[in-house]
Amino acid sequence: MPDENSIIQLEEVFKIFGPQPRGRAFDLAKSGVHKNEVQKQSGHVVGLSDVSFSVQKGEIFVVMGLSGSGKSTAIRTVNKLHDVTHGQVLVDGVDVQQLEGKELQAFRREKMGMVFQHFALFPHRNVIDNVAYGLKVQKVDKNEREAAALNALRLVGLEPYADNATSELSGGMQQRVGLARALASDPDILLMDEAFSALDPLIRRQMQDELMTIQGEVQKTILFITHDLNEALRIGDRVCIMKDGVVVQIGTPEEILTQPATGYVAEFVQDVDQGRVIKVEEIMVPPDPLQIDADFDEVVSALAAVSEKLVVDSSGKFAGLVTRSDVERVATQGVPTLASALRTDVPIAAPSQTLNELYADAGKGLPIACCNEDGQLVGRMDPTAVLEELGRVEALADAFDREVYM
Ligand SMILES: Nc1ncnc2c1ncn2[C@@H]1O[C@H](COP(=O)(O)OP(=O)(O)OP(=O)(O)O)[C@@H](O)[C@H]1O
Numbered sequence: 001m002p003d004e005n006s007i008i009q010l011e012e013v014f015k016i017f018g019p020q021p022r023g024r025a026f027d028l029a030k031s032g033v034h035k036n037e038v039q040k041q042s043g044h045v046v047g048l049s050d051v052s053f054s055v056q057k058g059e060i061f062v063v064m065g066l067s068g069s070g071k072s073t074a075i076r077t078v079n080k081l082h083d084v085t086h087g088q089v090l091v092d093g094v095d096v097q098q099l100e101g102k103e104l105q106a107f108r109r110e111k112m113g114m115v116f117q118h119f120a121l122f123p124h125r126n127v128i129d130n131v132a133y134g135l136k137v138q139k140v141d142k143n144e145r146e147a148a149a150l151n152a153l154r155l156v157g158l159e160p161y162a163d164n165a166t167s168e169l170s171g172g173m174q175q176r177v178g179l180a181r182a183l184a185s186d187p188d189i190l191l192m193d194e195a196f197s198a199l200d201p202l203i204r205r206q207m208q209d210e211l212m213t214i215q216g217e218v219q220k221t222i223l224f225i226t227h228d229l230n231e232a233l234r235i236g237d238r239v240c241i242m243k244d245g246v247v248v249q250i251g252t253p254e255e256i257l258t259q260p261a262t263g264y265v266a267e268f269v270q271d272v273d274q275g276r277v278i279k280v281e282e283i284m285v286p287p288d289p290l291q292i293d294a295d296f297d298e299v300v301s302a303l304a305a306v307s308e309k310l311v312v313d314s315s316g317k318f319a320g321l322v323t324r325s326d327v328e329r330v331a332t333q334g335v336p337t338l339a340s341a342l343r344t345d346v347p348i349a350a351p352s353q354t355l356n357e358l359y360a361d362a363g364k365g366l367p368i369a370c371c372n373e374d375g376q377l378v379g380r381m382d383p384t385a386v387l388e389e390l391g392r393v394e395a396l397a398d399a400f401d402r403e404v405y406m
């Protein structure tokens with residue numbers, strides 16, 4: 001049954017890999033036999049077994065599962081990189097399995113942008129040419145495609161890098177170019193397969209945040225694949241959990257956490273107590289400190305824009321914190337210095353610490369200085385960020401009836 005509000009719909013989809021996909025392997029899978037047993041009996045691999053889900057317009061739908069669970073296979077049925085063995089895939093009302101050749105290409109180009117873990121950028125072309133490439137293929141004229149590419153770069157925060165070669169960019173920036181490229185043709189649907197999985201945790205979280213911000217502006221439908229439940233719960237409006245080619249549960253993050261459908265999901269969820277697993281290094285931001293020997297005028301002007309700043313000594317070691325009111329207080333003294341305004345009662349954390357260890361510190365309301373073993377200041381965390389992160393998880397965990405599965 002086509003669902004009115006859905007833009008992507010998989011209906012009882014089976015995908016069997018092997019020389020005779022519609023033979024005995026399919027019969028076995030169809031009668032509910034586990035993929036390992038199907039493989040043993042038929043030598044065929046079950047990619048998807050009776051997979052149905054429907055993605056609503058404008059939502060971020062995340063498919064989550066361990067390696068080999070069928071996530072990539074599922075996303076590939078949507079753009080028909082894979083034929084299906086059985087079942088139907090509807091994209092915006094079109095049965096994609098029926099499309100061939102030019103029609104299929106045109107449909108992909110118009111309807112969907114794709115971002116993958118290793119996005120193949122042209123290393124020697126500049127950023128804007130990479131982003132505009134798809135439009136060039138579509139023979140969009142130069143001015144129009146550059147305007148579209150610049151807009152896409154603006155969305156991902158890379159407008160200033162339009163003329164750089166992509167080989168000059170960091171991994172995170174290259175992934176943003178990939179995202180901009182997918183956005184440039186303004187497709188209704190974004191297909192993202194492990195798009196952030198190769199990134200450092202900190203950059204990865206930034207990208208998740210940015211994706212959500214961009215989504216707020218462009219309102220695409222996003223089918224996002226990940227093997228990381230934290231990522232899924234963080235960005236998904238709904239999450240579909242897969243195991244061994246089968247859908248185990250589909251629900252909002254709250255539903256997944258509070259009503260795990262099976263012991264398998266429950267086990268995953270147990271690992272999600274994020275206060276325990278989120279490390280300081282994942283949410284700290286660049287410290288942007290003042291030098292202890294800075295001119296007082298410089299200190300005053302730095303504190304015009306923000307209410308406090310962390311301070312380092314000449315070797316980059318953490319020295320303390322200065323607030324605007326402390327600066328105003330010492331400004332009336334004879335020769336005001338930063339050192340005389342410095343506070344040292346500031347909480348300090350190591351990048352490898354986990355957030356739940358910092359609850360009390362965050363409660364002080366001061367920023368937390370993140371220092372490495374040598375005392376070098378490597379980041380800062382605002383107490384609200386810590387509390388928000390923990391609060392969100394607690395709100396979810398509060399409702400979580402552990403007795404369901406313990
Ligand atoms: N082209 C193929 N030929 C044969 N088997 C395949 C093919 N592609 C996928 N499979 C099998 O289908 C199953 C699902 O694979 P899929 O790539 O969809 O997993 P995944 O969930 O994306 O895993 P990962 O997290 O490792 O990317 C696996 O058992 C895999 O071995």
Ligand SMILES: [Mg+2]
Pocket residue numbers: 071072073193
């Ligand atoms: Mg995959």
